[in-house]
Amino acid sequence: MDKIVECVPNFSEGRRKNVVDEIVEAMLLPGVKLFDREMDADHNRSVITLAGEPSAIEEAAFRGIAVAARLIDLDVHRGEHPRIGATDVVPFVPINGVTMDDCVAMARRLGERVARELDIPVYLYERAATRPERRDLAYIRRGEYETLKNEIATNADRAPDFGPSRLGKAGATVIGARPFLVAYNVNLATSDLQIAKDIARVVREKGGGLKSVKANGFMLRERNIAQVSMNLTDFNITGMLTAFETVKAEAEKRGVQVLESELIGLVPLEALTQLTAQALKLPSLNANQVVEMKIYGE
């Protein structure tokens, strides 16, 4: 089985299409596939989703960071989304044949190189963090570029993991490794938003619910139904089946049926093999038992 890593770099440019084009083009190396490309003008930010062979993905990330540093100036950047750098955050995500430790090693190697070759301060986050508080992206990014610019040289707590303790116009970049994020929603047969909000509160980790689950209640205005919208930040801890069944049980307690669920975007095959193993009480099921993977992945 070939190795696959996903990378989702976030760039602080969501308005100038030619700038985003140039960044994306620089990243499209052999062995790299572009899965998604989202530009948001209000946030003034782009989120690029790449996946492919690990060394190609690592090189692609470096090239994207280099181009962004040349084309984006944080001193003039304005947008609603918090950011500290031209390339704001770069997570590596293990998909297949690659461990979390491999992705942590990629993050550290890339961070060191970005600092050395581009003179950009780098913070390691999530599973690559070197301090517990830096697992949290929001903590690293507090006060954004403008505050960090003042504090980086004087506040030891803000010393980067790699690179200089000063910010140029490219700002600083946060690099790390994390599990695949599954965006998963359950739609309820009710127009009562409060029920979805109550269920979300019970289900999410912060409320003492399911580990590695973030949840919120929303209305789907067009259909006039309430939705429990979840992010499963580690499907090996809480997968879609447990999330679904927990929401369903909570809804039934409140006299509400589940209409259906929806998966936003992609999932790794492992999310399906894990779900199948759980649903069927199979001791294990792996990608090599899937015909297509025997064809493509060897």
Added chain:
Amino acid sequence: MDKIVECVPNFSEGRRKNVVDEIVEAMLLPGVKLFDREMDADHNRSVITLAGEPSAIEEAAFRGIAVAARLIDLDVHRGEHPRIGATDVVPFVPINGVTMDDCVAMARRLGERVARELDIPVYLYERAATRPERRDLAYIRRGEYETLKNEIATNADRAPDFGPSRLGKAGATVIGARPFLVAYNVNLATSDLQIAKDIARVVREKGGGLKSVKANGFMLRERNIAQVSMNLTDFNITGMLTAFETVKAEAEKRGVQVLESELIGLVPLEALTQLTAQALKLPSLNANQVVEMKIYGE
């Protein structure tokens, strides 16, 4: 997404390894992967599992049939397994990006070619059958090679779909198309074989149970537990989740718990996406939403 077809030719040779080697070698064309190769000396039969690009698989099947016709003589073949030909049966199985109709067309094209170039009578079976009774392999194979040899010229009911109404030493070959067969077992927390047999009888299609399910009760002697062993002959009609939950409910009616289930061999990705969609009430989930397939399959 590339197209994938599986082919599982059965050859009437399970003792002479060099013969099976030569057949397999002839089939290993570019675009063809060998998944499995089983030789059974008592049955005097080999089952070869190939998968890959449809036109390569079709050519591989032809070459295997040609080599088997040259090396296997049914007049001297003895074995426990019923057979009518050197190449006894050749099913095509749609895996990905290919319909059942595509596989039926492959079967007919191959059958016509085998008859024309190798002068071997061919019967079409399962989804490729031209008469309802020929859907059933056992019906076509009744009396085996020895009976067919006498009846083929005189009994209109035994006229082949392609080729001569006489048998040479290579016999006749049955070619067709069928869905992927999922071999799936559920192990029970009981040493009472009768419970597994009773559940099997209730669950199988013949007993008015689940459509496209064959089932039997067995003992796993080493563990001293009973097993409901199933073949799901069309997982789009009855998939693993329905099979599991039905067996579990029947076991619980009898006061018995399910220990675990087991999947024998491979499954197509579609069996997992279908199961996931069913378990989560997802309106649909397809192979293109799986990260690995976006990498490998495009």
